[in-house]
Amino acid sequence: MLEKNVYSAFEKIVGERNISQDLAVMDSYAFQWCNEIESAQRGEEPQRFGVRPLAVLLPKSTEEVQAIVRFCNEHDIGYKAFCTGMGPWAGLSNPRAIQIDLRRMNRILEIDEKNMYAVIEPYVTNAQLQSELFEFGLMHHAQGAGPQTSPLASHTSFVGPGFTSPYTGFSGRNVLGVEWVLPDGAIIRLGSYDHNGKWFTGDGPGISLRGIMRGWLGAYGGLGVFTKAAIRLFSWPAPKEWKWKTSGTIPEYDWDIPPFWKMYVLNFEEWEEYQNAMYELSDREVTMVATTSAPEGLAALFTNTKQEAIESIFAGLLVKTRNYIVMLVAAHTEREFEFRTKLVQLIMEKYGGNDLIEEGVTVPKPMHYGETVRNMLGGHAFRFSNCFQSTHGGMDTIAMAVRLAQLNQPVKQKYIDKGVIGDDRGLGVWITSYESGHMAHMETPTVYDPTSVESCLGYAAFQDECNQMDLDEALGMPFFIVGDEVHNFYAERTMHYANWIRKIKAAFDPNGVSDSSHYVKGERKK
Amino acid sequence: MIVASAYHKGRVKLTPEMLDVIYSCTNCGGCEVSCKWVYELEPNEAIHELRVAAVESGAGPMPNHKKYIELVERNKNPYGEDPKKRPGWLTDDITTNESSSTLYFVGCTASYRREEIAVATAKILNSAGEDFRLMGSDEMCCGSPVYRVGDEKKAKEIMKNNIQQFKEAGIEKIITSCSGCYNMLKVEYPRFVEHDIEIVHTSQIIEEFLRDGKIKLSEKVPMKVTYHDPCHLGRMAEPYIPWEGEKIEVLSQVYIYDPPKPERRGAGGVYDAPRNVLKQIPGLELVEMERIREYSYCCGAGGGCKSAYPDFSLWASNERLEEAESTGASTLVSACPFCGTNFKDGIESRKSKMEYFDLTELVLRSIGGSK
Numbered sequence: 001m002l003e004k005n006v007y008s009a010f011e012k013i014v015g016e017r018n019i020s021q022d023l024a025v026m027d028s029y030a031f032q033w034c035n036e037i038e039s040a041q042r043g044e045e046p047q048r049f050g051v052r053p054l055a056v057l058l059p060k061s062t063e064e065v066q067a068i069v070r071f072c073n074e075h076d077i078g079y080k081a082f083c084t085g086m087g088p089w090a091g092l093s094n095p096r097a098i099q100i101d102l103r104r105m106n107r108i109l110e111i112d113e114k115n116m117y118a119v120i121e122p123y124v125t126n127a128q129l130q131s132e133l134f135e136f137g138l139m140h141h142a143q144g145a146g147p148q149t150s151p152l153a154s155h156t157s158f159v160g161p162g163f164t165s166p167y168t169g170f171s172g173r174n175v176l177g178v179e180w181v182l183p184d185g186a187i188i189r190l191g192s193y194d195h196n197g198k199w200f201t202g203d204g205p206g207i208s209l210r211g212i213m214r215g216w217l218g219a220y221g222g223l224g225v226f227t228k229a230a231i232r233l234f235s236w237p238a239p240k241e242w243k244w245k246t247s248g249t250i251p252e253y254d255w256d257i258p259p260f261w262k263m264y265v266l267n268f269e270e271w272e273e274y275q276n277a278m279y280e281l282s283d284r285e286v287t288m289v290a291t292t293s294a295p296e297g298l299a300a301l302f303t304n305t306k307q308e309a310i311e312s313i314f315a316g317l318l319v320k321t322r323n324y325i326v327m328l329v330a331a332h333t334e335r336e337f338e339f340r341t342k343l344v345q346l347i348m349e350k351y352g353g354n355d356l357i358e359e360g361v362t363v364p365k366p367m368h369y370g371e372t373v374r375n376m377l378g379g380h381a382f383r384f385s386n387c388f389q390s391t392h393g394g395m396d397t398i399a400m401a402v403r404l405a406q407l408n409q410p411v412k413q414k415y416i417d418k419g420v421i422g423d424d425r426g427l428g429v430w431i432t433s434y435e436s437g438h439m440a441h442m443e444t445p446t447v448y449d450p451t452s453v454e455s456c457l458g459y460a461a462f463q464d465e466c467n468q469m470d471l472d473e474a475l476g477m478p479f480f481i482v483g484d485e486v487h488n489f490y491a492e493r494t495m496h497y498a499n500w501i502r503k504i505k506a507a508f509d510p511n512g513v514s515d516s517s518h519y520v521k522g523e524r525k526k
Numbered sequence: 527m528i529v530a531s532a533y534h535k536g537r538v539k540l541t542p543e544m545l546d547v548i549y550s551c552t553n554c555g556g557c558e559v560s561c562k563w564v565y566e567l568e569p570n571e572a573i574h575e576l577r578v579a580a581v582e583s584g585a586g587p588m589p590n591h592k593k594y595i596e597l598v599e600r601n602k603n604p605y606g607e608d609p610k611k612r613p614g615w616l617t618d619d620i621t622t623n624e625s626s627s628t629l630y631f632v633g634c635t636a637s638y639r640r641e642e643i644a645v646a647t648a649k650i651l652n653s654a655g656e657d658f659r660l661m662g663s664d665e666m667c668c669g670s671p672v673y674r675v676g677d678e679k680k681a682k683e684i685m686k687n688n689i690q691q692f693k694e695a696g697i698e699k700i701i702t703s704c705s706g707c708y709n710m711l712k713v714e715y716p717r718f719v720e721h722d723i724e725i726v727h728t729s730q731i732i733e734e735f736l737r738d739g740k741i742k743l744s745e746k747v748p749m750k751v752t753y754h755d756p757c758h759l760g761r762m763a764e765p766y767i768p769w770e771g772e773k774i775e776v777l778s779q780v781y782i783y784d785p786p787k788p789e790r791r792g793a794g795g796v797y798d799a800p801r802n803v804l805k806q807i808p809g810l811e812l813v814e815m816e817r818i819r820e821y822s823y824c825c826g827a828g829g830g831c832k833s834a835y836p837d838f839s840l841w842a843s844n845e846r847l848e849e850a851e852s853t854g855a856s857t858l859v860s861a862c863p864f865c866g867t868n869f870k871d872g873i874e875s876r877k878s879k880m881e882y883f884d885l886t887e888l889v890l891r892s893i894g895g896s897k
Binding site for chain 2: 020022023024025027028031047048049249250251296306307310313379380382383384385386416419421422423447448449455
């Protein structure tokens with residue numbers, strides 16, 4: 001429990017209604033997806049309850065956030081900001097810490113149509129922002145975590161790949177300016193905002209603070225609190241008169257597909273043909289989506305229930321699917337559409353591929369087009385066992401993504417044979433290209449049973465073996481690195497980068513109160 | 527779900543704040559629609575079970591709930607009104623047939639607080655030539671207010687006694703104008719007490735009368751209206767289908783149910799009947815709100831909230847009224863006396879120009895019965 005005087009001081013900042021230290025309320029913050037793996041590794045019963053905050057505060061403004069952070073610095077209380085939260089990195093590691101829940105800061109502050117950026121508060125969700133942007137013929141990059149999650153959290157603090165990544169890149173690439181309450185309570189605004197009131201760039205005239213603010217991976221909330229972010233927008237490829245319209249009901253929704261959209265599942269017998277096609281399709285910028293997974297993944301993407309997914313796996317996907325790319329041609333005009341679809345056809349023929357949709361092997365329903373651009377398809381994978389997690393994967397070239405997928409297969413199969421993870425014959429990966437194909441993302445989604453010690457530990461062992469393989473086979477850097485130990489693991493062969501981010505952490509957080517959780521810990525001021 | 531899991535694991539106790547969390551849910555069933563898209567969850571059941579646990583441990587229900595449960599036991603209604611006055615709404619021009627096997631189950635709110643609904647319903651039934659009887663002062667609360675706050679033991683007793691009473695009276699069909707009563711009799715009762723009585727809501731029977739030509743909507747009702755789906759007639763009205771079968775591991779770590787388990791996702795409620803009726807009223811224009819059918823926003827009164835958290839209930843009602851006003855409609859229509867009461871309170875509090883009517887009132891007007 002917090003000392004009475006501390007609680008009263010916090011209460012004064014946010015008001016009586018916006019603070020709690022009730023254990024049940026605290027537990028609802030301590031409960032996070034994947035905590036069960038860490039608890040199993042500690043030799044405990046697998047469970048999702050992690051470290052309980054001593055209190056939860058709900059500020060409504062940057063000033064209130066700043067006051068909380070300053071008070072924490074003065075009284076040696078750890079803190080961590082929380083918005084939509086998905087994973088143990090959203091929670092705490094310090095038992096003497098509070099959680100700053102930003103749900104009351106949920107406004108879209110600005111949509112600059114001409115300069116193509118939006119300024120948002122932390123609790124704006126992807127769905128909320130997208131629905132406003134359609135009016136302007138715009139879209140943003142929504143991370144694969146889904147429409148219910150916070151784009152600010154992803155843009156400021158994570159890599160954030162998504163289903164539209166070939167077109168929109170990844171979150172870390174799209175953050176422009178931010179309003180940032182530093183770990184010690186000072187406020188800085190990055191980039192153009194402070195000199196002209198526009199947020200179109202996060203880089204100022206001097207050195208760019210974006211590298212310190214988030215760098216490659218993001219700080220997972222371990223370096224202060226972001227209270228505003230300007231994020232880049234993109235043209236929504238549909239005629240202006242098109243409106244978002246859904247009908248039907250759960251689980252069979254219908255969606256009005258924009259007129260010049262077409263989905264493909266291009267299938268290639270060998271990885272080499274796949275790789276060449278992926279390079280060319282990305283380079284020619286014909287597709288908004290370029291996603292690869294296993295046949296089981298395809299079943300999850302284009303069905304609406306677990307039953308349906310299982311049936312489709314056994315109805316032919318296993319036999320007829322090899323190395324595929326789910327693609328979405330999304331054009332503004334008929335001519336653009338014709339050009340792109342012709343190009344897709346030519347590339348498919350050039351590399352000897354076939355289209356599994358045209359052949360009726362898989363049939364995406366109109367709503368799956370909508371689910372693709374809402375980034376909801378990843379969530380479908382939860383249907384299999386109510387749980388999955390991904391390895392740390394890689395963020396490198398398309399060729400490296402393919403190499404990772406190939407090397408991953410026998411490793412994964414070993415754990416499948418032990419019966420501790422879901423059986424996708426080791427083929428379950430997620431690959432997407434980024435930005436015209438000069439980069440790609442690869443991770444290995446893996447189904448496990450969150451209630452079984454063997455399954456949680458089996459998944460953890462599989463992940464460790466994949467990490468080791470990254471080093472042994474020189475597979476590049478993962479897109480996700482959690483905690484000091486894993487950073488150290490990779491840092492040995494990568495110029496000890498972790499020492500540098502620790503120095504930054506120590507310099508910006510001299511009192512060590514911005515809870516590192518799954519980021520690195522800096523040295524505290526002596 | 528998390529709080530339920532924490533409680534189940536013995537991590538937390540039923541503190542006053544936790545009770546506030548548990549009891550400020552209106553039991554609207556919104557989670558039945560939004561939370562089952564990818565997960566196998568029963569969040570509404572979990573909330574209910576937490577309430578049951580709260581009552582069993584002596585921590586729940588909330589003080590105002592305890593008061594009205596006592597009143598239900600003593601006076602057969604949660605308002606503490608005299609049971610003898612229950613049929614006080616009955617006017618001389620209404621005909622009942624006490625030997626009929628069809629019962630109009632009036633419910634506590636229409637009997638004591640929204641009598642105009644009881645009158646309209648009875649007159650519509652008369653007009654259609656539908657024979658019905660009343661339980662009069664013997665009518666007991668359906669048990670909804672008791673059941674919803676987790677006093678399952680007393681609620682079951684009420685259900686059992688009511689079914690016994692219906693059987694003794696030879697009732698084969700029950701008509702109800704209250705969504706809460708409808709949900710109890712149609713959905714919850716069969717989970718605890720076996721019965722084969724047909725349960726019909728007024729919106730359904732009126733739709734049937736119109737289809738069979740038993741009533742004619744001849745009088746113009748020149749209004750622009752918007753319709754609010756009561757939670758207990760919509761999402762929560764989907765029946766529970768008992769399931770028996772086995773869990774089969776089809777792939778490592780992946781199980782399916784054989785035969786497939788029926789899922790309650792809120793889309794199978796009574797959504798079309800009230801709309802089909804409204805659309806047939808001459809002169810009436812129906813415009814829809816943004817959140818309708820299984821996505822409908824709750825009026826804020828359910829689950830014991832109006833009693834324990836009146837400010838929250840009123841706030842929710844105002845949220846919904848704001849949405850209703852934004853359609854340009856002059857009138858909000860629904861099919862539940864309890865929603866109606868909360869909306870009337872909301873209209874008064876926000877000094878809205880909007881009027882509120884129950885579906886039955888507009889139908890009565892259109893058949894010329896309100897003259």
